[in-house]
Amino acid sequence: MVDCTGGDDDYLDPNDDDEDYDAYDANFCENDVRKPNVDSIKMITKETLLAAQREHLRTVMEVLSLKEQHARTLLIHYRWDVDKLVTVLVEKGKDELYAEAGLSSVEHDNFVPAQLPSMVMCVVCTEDVPAVEVTTMDCGHCFCNSCWTEHFIVKINEGQSRRIRCMEHQCQAICDEVKIRILVSARDPNLAEKFDRFLLESYIEDNKKVKWCPSVPHCGNAIRVDDNELCEVECACGQQFCFSCLSEAHSPCSCLMWELWCKKCRDDSETVNWMTVHTKPCPNCHKLVEKNGGCNRVQCICRKEFCWFCGLSLDAGHSCGRYKEEREKVNTVIERAKTELLRYIHYHNRYKAHIDSLKLESKLKNTIQEKISWLEETITTNIDYRWVTNGLYRLFRSRRVLSFSYPFAYYMFGDEGFNNNMMKYERDIKQSLFEDQQQQLEANVEKLSSILEDHFDQFLEDEVMKMRLNVIDLSAVIDKLCKELYECIGNDLLGYHQWTTPSIAPYMSNGVDKASELVCKDMKPSHTKKNSGKDAICFTDEWPSVKRLKTDDFTHG
Amino acid sequence: MMDFARVQKELQECSKDIEGSGIRVTPKTDATLARLVGTIPGPIGTPYEGGTFQIDINLPDGYPFEPPKMQFATKVWHPNISSQSGAICLDILKDQWSPALTLKTALLSVQALLSAPQPDDPQDAVVAQQYLKDYQTFVGTARYWTESFAKISSLGVEEKVQKLVEMGFPEALVRGTLESVGGDENLALEKLCSG
Ligand SMILES: [Zn+2]
Ligand SMILES: [Zn+2]
Ligand SMILES: [Zn+2]
Ligand SMILES: [Zn+2]
Ligand SMILES: [Zn+2]
Ligand SMILES: [Zn+2]
Ligand SMILES: [Zn+2]
Numbered sequence A: 001m002v003d004c005t006g007g008d009d010d011y012l013d014p015n016d017d018d019e020d021y022d023a024y025d026a027n028f029c030e031n032d033v034r035k036p037n038v039d040s041i042k043m044i045t046k047e048t049l050l051a052a053q054r055e056h057l058r059t060v061m062e063v064l065s066l067k068e069q070h071a072r073t074l075l076i077h078y079r080w081d082v083d084k085l086v087t088v089l090v091e092k093g094k095d096e097l098y099a100e101a102g103l104s105s106v107e108h109d110n111f112v113p114a115q116l117p118s119m120v121m122c123v124v125c126t127e128d129v130p131a132v133e134v135t136t137m138d139c140g141h142c143f144c145n146s147c148w149t150e151h152f153i154v155k156i157n158e159g160q161s162r163r164i165r166c167m168e169h170q171c172q173a174i175c176d177e178v179k180i181r182i183l184v185s186a187r188d189p190n191l192a193e194k195f196d197r198f199l200l201e202s203y204i205e206d207n208k209k210v211k212w213c214p215s216v217p218h219c220g221n222a223i224r225v226d227d228n229e230l231c232e233v234e235c236a237c238g239q240q241f242c243f244s245c246l247s248e249a250h251s252p253c254s255c256l257m258w259e260l261w262c263k264k265c266r267d268d269s270e271t272v273n274w275m276t277v278h279t280k281p282c283p284n285c286h287k288l289v290e291k292n293g294g295c296n297r298v299q300c301i302c303r304k305e306f307c308w309f310c311g312l313s314l315d316a317g318h319s320c321g322r323y324k325e326e327r328e329k330v331n332t333v334i335e336r337a338k339t340e341l342l343r344y345i346h347y348h349n350r351y352k353a354h355i356d357s358l359k360l361e362s363k364l365k366n367t368i369q370e371k372i373s374w375l376e377e378t379i380t381t382n383i384d385y386r387w388v389t390n391g392l393y394r395l396f397r398s399r400r401v402l403s404f405s406y407p408f409a410y411y412m413f414g415d416e417g418f419n420n421n422m423m424k425y426e427r428d429i430k431q432s433l434f435e436d437q438q439q440q441l442e443a444n445v446e447k448l449s450s451i452l453e454d455h456f457d458q459f460l461e462d463e464v465m466k467m468r469l470n471v472i473d474l475s476a477v478i479d480k481l482c483k484e485l486y487e488c489i490g491n492d493l494l495g496y497h498q499w500t501t502p503s504i505a506p507y508m509s510n511g512v513d514k515a516s517e518l519v520c521k522d523m524k525p526s527h528t529k530k531n532s533g534k535d536a537i538c539f540t541d542e543w544p545s546v547k548r549l550k551t552d553d554f555t556h557g
Numbered sequence B: 001m002m003d004f005a006r007v008q009k010e011l012q013e014c015s016k017d018i019e020g021s022g023i024r025v026t027p028k029t030d031a032t033l034a035r036l037v038g039t040i041p042g043p044i045g046t047p048y049e050g051g052t053f054q055i056d057i058n059l060p061d062g063y064p065f066e067p068p069k070m071q072f073a074t075k076v077w078h079p080n081i082s083s084q085s086g087a088i089c090l091d092i093l094k095d096q097w098s099p100a101l102t103l104k105t106a107l108l109s110v111q112a113l114l115s116a117p118q119p120d121d122p123q124d125a126v127v128a129q130q131y132l133k134d135y136q137t138f139v140g141t142a143r144y145w146t147e148s149f150a151k152i153s154s155l156g157v158e159e160k161v162q163k164l165v166e167m168g169f170p171e172a173l174v175r176g177t178l179e180s181v182g183g184d185e186n187l188a189l190e191k192l193c194s195g
Helices: A005-010 A018-033 A049-064 A068-077 A082-092 A094-101 A145-157 A177-187 A189-205 A255-267 A269-278 A324-362 A364-378 A386-412 A424-452 A461-496 A534-542 A546-556 B004-016 B103-115 B125-133 B135-150 B157-166 B171-180 B185-193
Strands: A041-044 A119-122 A127-130 A134-136 A142-144 A210-212 A222-225 A232-234 A240-242 A279-281 A288-290 A297-299 A305-307 B024-027 B035-041 B052-058 B069-072
Touching: A041 A049, A049 A068, A049 A082, A049 A189, A068 A082, A068 A094, A068 A177, A068 A189, A082 A094, A119 A142, A134 A145, A142 A145, A145 A177, A145 A189, A177 A189, A189 A210, A255 A386, A269 A324, A324 A364, A324 A386, A324 A424, A364 A386, A386 A424, A386 A461, A424 A461, B004 B024, B004 B103, B024 B103, B035 B103, B052 B103, B069 B103, B125 B135, B157 B171, B157 B185, B171 B185
Parallel strands: none
Antiparallel strands: A041 A222, A119 A127, A134 A142, A210 A222, A232 A240, A279 A288, A297 A305, B024 B035, B035 B052, B052 B069
16 A cells, blocks of 8 residues: 555545534535536437437428538538537638539529430430430539439549548549439449438537547447547447547546657557567577676676677687777667656556556445445444445546546656656656655555555445545545646646647546437437436436436446 | 440540540550540650650549559659659549549649659658758759650661661561650560550
């Protein structure tokens, strides 16, 4: 267990005046009941995908009195951003809005085959075709149906369904999806289906506010985030992820740092470096031999002795008198690689240790539930045990924060260019401030962990009450420290040269926001979940993932 | 499947106007219409003036709904053409291709590219760098390459005919073939050999 002195000032001594904690306790509970802002995070399923885009389509159709296919062409071009579309309309006018999106403002609905001569020359196939076998797009360009169909098939197969341009050279008009559908389905109904799916999925693919859930195997859902896109979300399938980079939730590490860290851990490049400078193959058995000590006459476990400098056997009248400088150069390269490796190992060990602790503590979920049940039977006074599970989730949450704070620190205070604008002394001050905060958090987390791991099922009532206060206090302190750590990172460290936008997802006291199912006016949600007991609702509002545990408990227990 | 009827028509159209455009498209072999050779004269007033440039054309199955694949067979020093492979960086040969375009219009665009390089969208970074930083040297190199690689051999027509006749081909056939490939003796030889 880590030394806890650093955290001692920060939580109240349970032996203080009783009234104090009751006030603190009430305050804490009030805080905790605060609903996470899930209204802005929506989950879109296969069933709701059409409904999700229909709102936008309808708005555009109404504002510009357009047909659905034309509204979709506009929305696809403006990446489903209705605000952007309206801004362009206001600033540049309708004609410009349409032209940019490849929508012809003059509709050629009055183009009836009768207006064409009975035979038309199609310039693509260079054949004369009867007027009934040609199609004219809104831009006025006319080609034979067979050529149009061929063109659409090539484009759909290239994956360009959403923006199939007219066949005429330099015509930027987008072909009418209704006409495409008619022609393609006559030739290949399966391809027409594919075309429809591509169009439907444009709402996800061409939309920065909507992303596919990155689960593997894929759950089929997409998540829409209406306000800040720099956030962490949880899909209904349970996958938690960073909405910006789609990897696992990694705050307070920034996306770029996390990407670099993952790559580093994968390559383990430092170790490889270290191996190449610290080991040499034995000329006899070819095993890698590590040099320990300053002597450059090294011996392999096969007992072969060889020269560290040239790697050759020493018994064949060996002499390779190197220049001294070169020998020193070798040594500094070794030293530098070693320092860098030790640094990486330092951060990696701590990062890994917290992840491992989290894995071990996850098992507590079940044992703690058993302990609570046991206490409920043995202690007759009616005690609300939510504080135990709340404390446990606080522990899980803060473990993740701590764990990801290490890769952050590795890059922030290393030579990776994340602190370019910082003077050395400034960096040192900031680093020590950050590390103080990190240590304080760590100390309190370890304390909470040890308390929750205790055999409190064997406690007497007053001991349980004491533990309760301890857990509530520690949880509140940890929550506060986590928040401060995020603020320190977001404002003082990362904000230092990227002040315009925060570069990490904000701290969510209650854990990663869970996406709520998208419900549209004209549709029913596919599965409505309701909790009967008032208590259960309050409970789920606090900790989304506790719900499963508790309802299971109700139904099976 | 490729629309051979259209390709056939395109070749006929093109041969009608050789005098006007100087642009020529002929099948590489008699076996297929999918492999063609295009010839464009270097534009006047450019370092390519006086040269005759050959372009290998491969028609994909999806032609004309997919763009023809074109590549310089003659070595050329130009920012948008690879000095190594002859690959061409031109929008209408990629995403701006339209089925309403033809081989002739595409070759005209390639010719226009010779007159108006676009060094900001380079195919050959070395050439583009030189074009931007040391234009005089660029012009010199491009002219030298034109002289070395794009000038139809200095032999006169009669000498070429004689050379090919000596190889064992009938004189009438040699003259006809030479004419059909624009006087290029190598191309004529290739054509004569392929039967
Ligand atoms: Zn046609
Ligand atoms: Zn058009
Ligand atoms: Zn999912
Ligand atoms: Zn991220
Ligand atoms: Zn050995
Ligand atoms: Zn020694
Ligand atoms: Zn030696």
